[in-house]
Amino acid sequence: MFSEIFALTYLPIGRKAQVIKVGTEGLIRNRLLDLGLVPSTIVEAIRRSPAGDPVAYRIRGAVIALRSEESQQIQVRSID
Numbered sequence: 001m002f003s004e005i006f007a008l009t010y011l012p013i014g015r016k017a018q019v020i021k022v023g024t025e026g027l028i029r030n031r032l033l034d035l036g037l038v039p040s041t042i043v044e045a046i047r048r049s050p051a052g053d054p055v056a057y058r059i060r061g062a063v064i065a066l067r068s069e070e071s072q073q074i075q076v077r078s079i080d
Helices: 026-034
Strands: 002-007 016-022 042-048 055-059 062-066 074-079
Touching: 016 026
Parallel strands: none
Antiparallel strands: 002 074, 016 042, 016 074, 042 055, 055 062
């Protein structure tokens, strides 16, 4: 079951979500899409750095670290 839509940056560690929309433009958008962050992709928050930013996410079998300014632009739905 799916819940409300929110920014990826708010996904709790250990939880999974489905990508709904990547809201950036230009080179950052291309980078995120190249990393596999396309609509309907499942993303799992793995761990947060000691300073709180960046956060490591499992995306299509790879672990990718994203800064909060990047993850803020990605809209997701939590998967229960």
